[in-house]
Amino acid sequence: MEPATTRHLRPDEIAQIGAICDAVGNDPHRMLDILLSVQDECRWIAPDAMQLIADRTGLSRIAVEGVASFYAFLSQTPKGRVTIRLCDDIIDRFAGMPQVVAAFETALGIKVGETTPDGAISLDYTACIGMCDQAPAAMVNDVVLTKLTPDRGAEIVAALQAGQRPEDLISDHFANLTPHDRATRQVENNIRHAGAVLLGPGSDRAGLENALTMTPDQIIGQIEASGLRGCGGAGFPTGRKWRIAANAEADRRIIICNADEGEPGTFKDRVLLTERPHLLIEGMTIAARAVGAREGILYLRGEYVYLRALIEETLEDRRNRGLLGQGIQGQDGFDFDIRLQMGAGAYICGEEGALISSCEGLPGEPKTRPPFPAVQGYLGLPTVVNNVETFCNAARVLDQGAQWFFDMGTEQSHGTKLFSVSGDCLNPGIYELPYGLSVRDLLVMAGAEDAAAVAVGGASGTMIARDQFDRRFGFDDLSTGGAVVVFNGQRNILEIVEYYMSFFVHESCGYCTPCRVGNVFLQKAIGKFRQGLANPEDIDYLKDLSGTIIETSRCGLGTTSPNPILSTLENFPLVYAAMVKPSQDRIRASFDIQSAIDSARHLAKRRSTIFDEDFSK
Amino acid sequence: MTGFSFTIDGVAVTAEDGETIMEAADAAGIYIPRLCDHEGLRHQGSCRVCTVKAGGRSVSACTQPAQAGQVVENETPHITKLRRDLVEMLFHEGNHLCPICEASGNCELQAMAYRLDMTAPTKFPYLEPCRPLDASHPDIALDTNRCITCGRCIRASQEIDGKGVFGYVGRGIHRRVAVNGADLADTDAAITDFAISKDVCPVGCIIRKGIGFATPIGEREFDSGLIGHKIEEKKRD
Numbered sequence: 001m002e003p004a005t006t007r008h009l010r011p012d013e014i015a016q017i018g019a020i021c022d023a024v025g026n027d028p029h030r031m032l033d034i035l036l037s038v039q040d041e042c043r044w045i046a047p048d049a050m051q052l053i054a055d056r057t058g059l060s061r062i063a064v065e066g067v068a069s070f071y072a073f074l075s076q077t078p079k080g081r082v083t084i085r086l087c088d089d090i091i092d093r094f095a096g097m098p099q100v101v102a103a104f105e106t107a108l109g110i111k112v113g114e115t116t117p118d119g120a121i122s123l124d125y126t127a128c129i130g131m132c133d134q135a136p137a138a139m140v141n142d143v144v145l146t147k148l149t150p151d152r153g154a155e156i157v158a159a160l161q162a163g164q165r166p167e168d169l170i171s172d173h174f175a176n177l178t179p180h181d182r183a184t185r186q187v188e189n190n191i192r193h194a195g196a197v198l199l200g201p202g203s204d205r206a207g208l209e210n211a212l213t214m215t216p217d218q219i220i221g222q223i224e225a226s227g228l229r230g231c232g233g234a235g236f237p238t239g240r241k242w243r244i245a246a247n248a249e250a251d252r253r254i255i256i257c258n259a260d261e262g263e264p265g266t267f268k269d270r271v272l273l274t275e276r277p278h279l280l281i282e283g284m285t286i287a288a289r290a291v292g293a294r295e296g297i298l299y300l301r302g303e304y305v306y307l308r309a310l311i312e313e314t315l316e317d318r319r320n321r322g323l324l325g326q327g328i329q330g331q332d333g334f335d336f337d338i339r340l341q342m343g344a345g346a347y348i349c350g351e352e353g354a355l356i357s358s359c360e361g362l363p364g365e366p367k368t369r370p371p372f373p374a375v376q377g378y379l380g381l382p383t384v385v386n387n388v389e390t391f392c393n394a395a396r397v398l399d400q401g402a403q404w405f406f407d408m409g410t411e412q413s414h415g416t417k418l419f420s421v422s423g424d425c426l427n428p429g430i431y432e433l434p435y436g437l438s439v440r441d442l443l444v445m446a447g448a449e450d451a452a453a454v455a456v457g458g459a460s461g462t463m464i465a466r467d468q469f470d471r472r473f474g475f476d477d478l479s480t481g482g483a484v485v486v487f488n489g490q491r492n493i494l495e496i497v498e499y500y501m502s503f504f505v506h507e508s509c510g511y512c513t514p515c516r517v518g519n520v521f522l523q524k525a526i527g528k529f530r531q532g533l534a535n536p537e538d539i540d541y542l543k544d545l546s547g548t549i550i551e552t553s554r555c556g557l558g559t560t561s562p563n564p565i566l567s568t569l570e571n572f573p574l575v576y577a578a579m580v581k582p583s584q585d586r587i588r589a590s591f592d593i594q595s596a597i598d599s600a601r602h603l604a605k606r607r608s609t610i611f612d613e614d615f616s617k
Numbered sequence: 618m619t620g621f622s623f624t625i626d627g628v629a630v631t632a633e634d635g636e637t638i639m640e641a642a643d644a645a646g647i648y649i650p651r652l653c654d655h656e657g658l659r660h661q662g663s664c665r666v667c668t669v670k671a672g673g674r675s676v677s678a679c680t681q682p683a684q685a686g687q688v689v690e691n692e693t694p695h696i697t698k699l700r701r702d703l704v705e706m707l708f709h710e711g712n713h714l715c716p717i718c719e720a721s722g723n724c725e726l727q728a729m730a731y732r733l734d735m736t737a738p739t740k741f742p743y744l745e746p747c748r749p750l751d752a753s754h755p756d757i758a759l760d761t762n763r764c765i766t767c768g769r770c771i772r773a774s775q776e777i778d779g780k781g782v783f784g785y786v787g788r789g790i791h792r793r794v795a796v797n798g799a800d801l802a803d804t805d806a807a808i809t810d811f812a813i814s815k816d817v818c819p820v821g822c823i824i825r826k827g828i829g830f831a832t833p834i835g836e837r838e839f840d841s842g843l844i845g846h847k848i849e850e851k852k853r854d
Contacts, residue, residue: 060784062783069786363788507789508789510788513664514665516792517744520790551668551699552699554662
């Protein structure tokens with residue numbers, strides 16, 4: 001039999017792939033949609049499939065391969081009809097994922113990374129899927145399963161092997177459920193505190209109605225006056241971004257919603273997408289009105305594919321109600337529509353340039369700046385990229401007024417913030433609270449009084465210790481995209497740091513040298529600390545290498561990836577000091593002479609006269 | 618076009634609107650080290666060896682537009698150290714065994730190491746890749762273990778040859794240059810391509826068969842001077 005990787009396409013597969021390309025007009029900018037569909041239908045992206053897609057879209061095969069090999073959810077080897085993706089986040093590990101993994105491996109008779117011999121089921125790890133408040137979690141094709149146990153793992157395998165479909169694991173009458181019910185049966189919202197702006201009661205059309213009474217300039221003025229800043233983490237003033245795009249010379253402008261929430265420990269956008277989808281689309285529509293855009297893209301991370309039907313339903317509903325499409329609210333010339341773009345497993349696509357590349361059908365690589373996206377973004381057009389929470393806030397600002405929003409929060413951070421709290425606490429979930437809140441206040445609310453370390457902002461944020469729990473959330477002090485990951489005193493700080501570094505190694509796009517290579521070196525160095533093989537000078541090495549990566553990396557991934565190391569070196573110095581040993585005899589502890597000479601032993605077919613004491617025997 | 622001036626390490630340099638810091642520096646005879654950038658090809662900004670401080674911020678000189686009045690730092694001890702770290706990273710990422718490499722003496726990576734004083738033993742671990750050699754093509758061989766993923770061959774083939782023989786595949790540390798087909802013989806690469814010429818690959822990854830060691834060691838490009846000396850000579854003229 002021909003090996004699978006050189007097998008030629010069957011006629012029905014050729015027809016199928018052709019139809020997939022036709023469905024998007026053979027448009028190379030829709031490459032990610034094409035490849036995701038081919039992956040779904042054929043379970044892999046075969047070499048012949050890449051050639052066929054290249055021919056259809058007018059690209060070279062290597063260009064298609066560049067995209068296919070970039071995204072974690074696309075595979076260049078055949079996968080099973082069902083792919084189980086186990087969430088490999090540190091919170092999932094601490095919540096018992098290793099036992100769940102063992103149960104899956106035993107029940108399936110394969111290891112993670114393998115496919116059952118009958119080609120039915122593949123088992124893989126995947127990076128944080130945004131379910132930290134209900135870990136351990138997994139995706140089974142497009143279905144999400146949370147709070148897994150070893151027993152549940154065995155049940156799932158038995159059900160799948162008995163011919164059940166992934167959605168049958170959620171409900172016997174899944175197809176009859178509304179998209180919202182399907183989403184909430186899979187994933188809990190865990191809204192622990194609803195604030196005044198986003199999760200409390202409020203209209204999801206008043207903002208747009210008010211916006212329609214204003215000029216675009218007045219809308220932007222309102223957003224500027226509200227003090228609203230980007231909620232994804234970087235905090236760029238939203239009004240300024242909109243104004244730059246509005247003023248840029250162009251006859252087409254684009255609004256993109258960044259729903260590629262990938263920071264480990266962040267899941268607030270998931271809850272907004274589930275509970276406030278209309279508010280989000282309203283915010284995008286207001287932005288379109290403000291900057292003069294007719295086209296929008298909602299980029300939804302591949303891990304949230306279970307929300308696709310809900311978003312599509314929301315868009316269709318708004319089109320039917322005259323809130324989206326041609327002549328919105330009866331206003332002649334106000335045309336705006338949104339297409340949903342699915343991601344395919346790449347944290348880097350949360351970076352706005354990478355997200356635009358991905359929307360263009362390219363590998364998710366950040367773009368060279370300048371030009372900035374507000375001037376030249378998607379297909380070179382002025383593009384506003386905002387986070388889900390930012391658009392929702394914008395809609396509420398237009399509803400309740402700029403002053404109302406401005407009066408909440410602190411001097412530099414106005415309004416409320418959604419905090420995604422997970423880890424060692426009694427009440428993990430979403431807390432909407434005004435900026436300026438202290439870490440301690442939030443920990444009390446979440447039932448995390450024995451917290452010893454908190455990762456504020458997730459993997460790329462800051463790891464703080466008890467003596468800093470009086471610090472306050474906001475751009476004035478502890479800026480965050482909203483992740484608050486709690487660790488108690490039993491957790492191994494270096495294990496957490498090593499996980500975060502392995503995450504960045506996995507998620508670096510590889511474009512620039514320092515991020516591609518430097519993070520691998522950091523990960524290896526932390527490994528040495530964990531094994532007790534580090535020297536005192538390795539602490540300086542970590543700081544020095546981190547500095548180079550931060551100063552020379554091309555985008556935010558590389559300029560923040562050393563943060564777990566730098567913030568723990570500063571706030572938990574004893575953790576490192578306890579693991580270092582001065583080297584003896586000027587030989588590094590990490591140098592193992594026995595393994596170093598082993599290949600020489602094999603080549604020479606004898607033992608060492610110096611290093612093998614029993615040589616003479 | 619309007620001209621303006623800015624400074625590099627205190628030296629006044631003139632630039633035209635839209636010029637990058639590196640383009641203006643080259644014209645003024647100031648060398649900013651670079652590996653992924655190549656005259657005539659689209660600027661990529663990936664190796665980061667051309668990192669400079671512009672107004673205190675780190676930027677890649679090959680992509681950053683020059684600005685009037687801007688204060689650019691180029692050859693400070695700190696920046697040279699950053700660049701040396703980057704060059705060491707590239708050495709450690711691949712297998713760069715200068716004494717047995719045909720490119721030795723013509724190799725920009727090696728020459729950059731000399732220029733940046735990479736003389737002490739390095740502190741990074743070796744990643745020791747083990748990628749198969751592609752010798753399928755009658756005239757060309759490809760040893761990607763020596764590749765520094767600068768992508769100059771990719772751009773040269775696309776932009777100059779109009780072919781697209783090469784491209785990037787993979788992500789992160791697995792990102793590498795690959796060919797548009799099962800192997801190089803399966804592509805339309807030709808020994809006459811600009812992408813294959815000795816100007817394009819800065820290291821010993823793209824090998825032209827049958828002409829190895831035609832120029833003896835001692836008479837090679839960087840035997841006569843440090844990398845960048847040709848640009849710096851312009852200043853003296």
